[in-house]
Amino acid sequence: MIKEEGPRDxxxxxxxxxxxxxxxxLTQFGAFVEVLPPGSRSSIKHWxxxxxxxxxxxxxxxxxxxxxxxxxxxxxxAATFKAGDAVGHCLENRGETATKCLVVGTRAxxxxxxxxxxxxxxxxxxxxxxxxxxxxxxxxxxxxxQV
Amino acid sequence: MIKEEGPRDxxxxxxxxxxxxxxxxLTQFGAFVEVLPPGSRSSIKHWxxxxxxxxxxxxxxxxxxxxxxxxxxxxxxAATFKAGDAVGHCLENRGETATKCLVVGTRAxxxxxxxxxxxxxxxxxxxxxxxxxxxxxxxxxxxxxQV
Numbered sequence: 337m338i339k340e341e342g343p344r345d346x347x348x349x350x351x352x353x354x355x356x357x358x359x360x361x362l363t364q365f366g367a368f369v370e371v372l373p374p375g376s377r378s379s380i381k382h383w384x385x386x387x388x389x390x391x392x393x394x395x396x397x398x399x400x401x402x403x404x405x406x407x408x409x410x411x412x413x414a415a416t417f418k419a420g421d422a423v424g425h426c427l428e429n430r431g432e433t434a435t436k437c438l439v440v441g442t443r444a445x446x447x448x449x450x451x452x453x454x455x456x457x458x459x460x461x462x463x464x465x466x467x468x469x470x471x472x473x474x475x476x477x478x479x480x481x482q483v
Numbered sequence: 484m485i486k487e488e489g490p491r492d493x494x495x496x497x498x499x500x501x502x503x504x505x506x507x508x509l510t511q512f513g514a515f516v517e518v519l520p521p522g523s524r525s526s527i528k529h530w531x532x533x534x535x536x537x538x539x540x541x542x543x544x545x546x547x548x549x550x551x552x553x554x555x556x557x558x559x560x561a562a563t564f565k566a567g568d569a570v571g572h573c574l575e576n577r578g579e580t581a582t583k584c585l586v587v588g589t590r591a592x593x594x595x596x597x598x599x600x601x602x603x604x605x606x607x608x609x610x611x612x613x614x615x616x617x618x619x620x621x622x623x624x625x626x627x628x629q630v
Contacts, residue, residue: 337561356537360563364535364589365512367561388511390503392585394541414484414514416507438539440587442511 337369346481348426349376367440369394372429378439380480381424382451382458386444389417391427396435399428419444424452454480484516493628495573496523514587516541519576525586527627528571529598529605533591536564538574543582546575566591571599601627 338358342351354369370378381401391400391414398409402425409415409427417425419442429435449458456477459468471477485505489498501516517525528548538545538561545556549572556562556574564572566589576582596605603624606615618624 356539356561356563357535360537361565362535362537362563364566365537365587367537367539367563367587388504388509390507390509390512390514390587392503392514414503416503416509416514418508419511438585440512440514440537442589444511 343481348379348481349373351376351378363443365440365442367438370437370439372396372398372427372435372437374429374432374434376429378427378437380451381426381453382449383417383422383424384419384441384444385448385450386419387442387447388419389441390439391415392438392440394436394438396429396433397431398435398437399430401426401428422450422452424450451480456480490628495526495628496520498523498525510590512587512589514585517584517586519543519545519574519582519584521576521579521581523576525574525584527598528573528600529596530564530569530571531566531588531591532595532597533566534589534594535566536588537586538562539585539587541583541585543576543580544578545582545584546577548573548575569597569599571597598627603627 337354337356340353350373352371357365357367372378393409393411393413395411400407400409400415403423445462447460455471457470457472469477469479484501484503487500497520499518504512504514519525540556540558540560542558547554547556547562550570592609594607602618604617604619616624616626
């Protein structure tokens with residue numbers, strides 16, 4: 337596995353990603369183990385237009401935030417996020433020890449990631465070097481990860 | 484998760500599959516926890532033309548058989564099988580307690596699964612109800628799972 341540290345200044349707090357898919361040259365889905373220290377989130381609440389996602393808890397208690405709902409996932413629990421289901425989700429570690437999850441997501445060539453609580457949309461074309469960010473009306477806007 | 488018992492008369496021995504992807508309505512990849520009792524195999528040695536695969540060990544020692552190589556995987560270890568890599572692989576439980584793995588595989592609309600030790604090819608078109616089995620020359624042949 338290839339270890340990657342999350343950005344230091346993320347509004348979600350620090351995290352570590354241990355890539356599995358990259359090591360084996362997989363291109364059709366991404367797979368990694370994500371470690372969240374206490375207080376960190378996996379991402380800002382979002383949903384994907386075109387990519388199925390799944391999370392499987394390996395260690396610790398992980399709070400799944402999905403729309404207005406919250407649910408504590410335990411080791412052995414899984415959650416799925418079907419492409420196009422317009423409900424924002426993210427994971428948060430509200431415990432006192434690090435959590436560890438296996439995360440899998442399809443790699444679609446074109447995807448649109450909506451951040452419903454931030455009025456932001458990320459337009460992703462994997463053939464281009466960078467994502468394009470807009471607000472929900474399509475006006476250019478900053479990424480919500482820029483703090 | 485939805486529990487499914489493997490066929491009673493499989494040459495690979497009994498197994499249980501706990502489906503994750505089906506519960507959440509995912510269609511782009513399949514994801515499940517597979518339990519292998521001592522002596523069971525996950526499948527007959529095979530490789531996919533069009534579907535990336537990944538396995539992550541949750542419990543027990545799992546022997547990965549890949550071509551002529553064997554390797555023991557421990558909890559936390561992962562293995563990937565890139566679509567088109569023409570090396571047959573399967574997992575075997577040679578221990579004395581059940582093993583548990585998380586398995587993920589893309590769902591390609593068309594796939595060809597080659598069983599190099601059995602001179603068999605499975606032609607899969609997900610728009611059709613059944614797979615078609617041939618030998619490596621394309622002649623109709625029985626599935627190697629029929630014993």
